Amino acid sequence: MPHIAISMHPGRDTETKRDIAEKMKQQYVEMFGVDDSAVSVSIVEIPAEDFAETIQQRYRPEELYTSSRVIPGTNNSDD
Structure with missing residues (x-):
């Protein structure tokens, strides 16, 4: 039972959020x-x-797998 959690800035309407969610789900599938x-x-x-x-309070650095210019320490890799 995989779950994808997306955190984003406010401002998108329900239809846009449903579209984002569906596209993420299809990619995962x-x-x-x-x-x-x-x-x-x-x-x-x-x-x-x-x-x-x-985000820093919600997730440990090792749980963040992509970099972000606004969240320090989000460069998780085995390199």
């Missing part, structure tokens, strides 16, 4: 060959001024 009924997606809006601090 294609990459891992799982049934799409097993994958869920959530989107949480975090104000820009709170974004970096909220």
Whole structure:
């Protein structure tokens, strides 16, 4: 039962968020060959001024796998 959690700045309408969620879900299904009924997606809006601090509190550095210019320490790799 995979779950994809997306955190983003506010401002997108419900239709756009559903589109984002569906595209992320389909990518996951294609990459891992799982049934799409097993994958869920959530989107949480975090104000820009709170974004970096909220993400740093919510996730350990080793859980962040892509870099971000606004969140220090998000360069997780085995290199």
